[in-house]
Amino acid sequence: KAGVTQTPRYLIKTRGQQVTLSCSPISGHRSVSWYQQTPGQGLQFLFEYFSETQRNKGNFPGRFSGRQFSNSRSEMNVSTLELGDSALYLCASSSSGQTYEQYFGPGTRLTVT
Amino acid sequence: GDSVTQMEGPVTLSEEAFLTINCTYTATGYPSLFWYVQYPGEGLQLLLKATKADDKGSNKGFEATYRKETTSFHLEKGSVQVSDSAVYFCALGLSGGYNKLIFGAGTRLAVHP
Numbered sequence: 001k002a003g004v005t006q007t008p009r010y011l012i013k014t015r016g017q018q019v020t021l022s023c024s025p026i027s028g029h030r031s032v033s034w035y036q037q038t039p040g041q042g043l044q045f046l047f048e049y050f051s052e053t054q055r056n057k058g059n060f061p062g063r064f065s066g067r068q069f070s071n072s073r074s075e076m077n078v079s080t081l082e083l084g085d086s087a088l089y090l091c092a093s094s095s096s097g098q099t100y101e102q103y104f105g106p107g108t109r110l111t112v113t
Numbered sequence: 114g115d116s117v118t119q120m121e122g123p124v125t126l127s128e129e130a131f132l133t134i135n136c137t138y139t140a141t142g143y144p145s146l147f148w149y150v151q152y153p154g155e156g157l158q159l160l161l162k163a164t165k166a167d168d169k170g171s172n173k174g175f176e177a178t179y180r181k182e183t184t185s186f187h188l189e190k191g192s193v194q195v196s197d198s199a200v201y202f203c204a205l206g207l208s209g210g211y212n213k214l215i216f217g218a219g220t221r222l223a224v225h226p
């Protein structure tokens with residue numbers, strides 16, 4: 001089975017712009033979670049989608065949003081980018097509705113200048 | 114609140130040395146516990162897991178036992194290799210937490226020949 005794929009792998013944006021990141025889960029997986037990884041804050045949970053519904057959300061401002069499509073692919077969007085949004089954004093998929101093992105993609109490295 | 118505490122790194126070892134990375138957690142209910150590994154430039158890979166007290170997770174020579182009485186999940190390996198050099202993350206998943214993982218800060222391991 002193909003693993004979790006994320007596009008693009010690298011992105012450079014300017015403050016104030018918006019960005020959309022994409023994640024394709026492992027075939028058959030219905031849950032997609034997003035995490036932000038920074039040197040200062042570590043790995044932080046953004047949100048999780050299951051069957052197109054957001055079931056859980058972390059402590060991030062409303063500028064961070066996401067959605068999931070009927071084929072389980074997911075996108076996250078960050079509007080009005082700030083320098084502090086520079087991070088590695090990781091997507092993870094899981095086959096189950098419960099907290100079992102999650103499979104991570106390689107991430108999208110976002111740099112905001 | 115729910116949290117994970119890992120020993121600070123970096124941990125530097127010679128090849129074939131014994132490895133222990135300490136992990137303790139605070140959580141309500143009965144969490145599942147995980148160790149993930151991140152190699153340079155890559156996403157996270159699940160290393161091992163334990164879903165209930167006294168479970169032992171093991172993979173690739175690594176082991177960890179879910180100790181509810183000490184709220185710990187320490188990672189051990191009897192003989193490390195240079196290829197084990199990576200960052201190791203301890204994480205917990207809350208029951209009913211809809212695939213939200215709470216991560217420790219990560220411990221960098223460097224193994225020298």
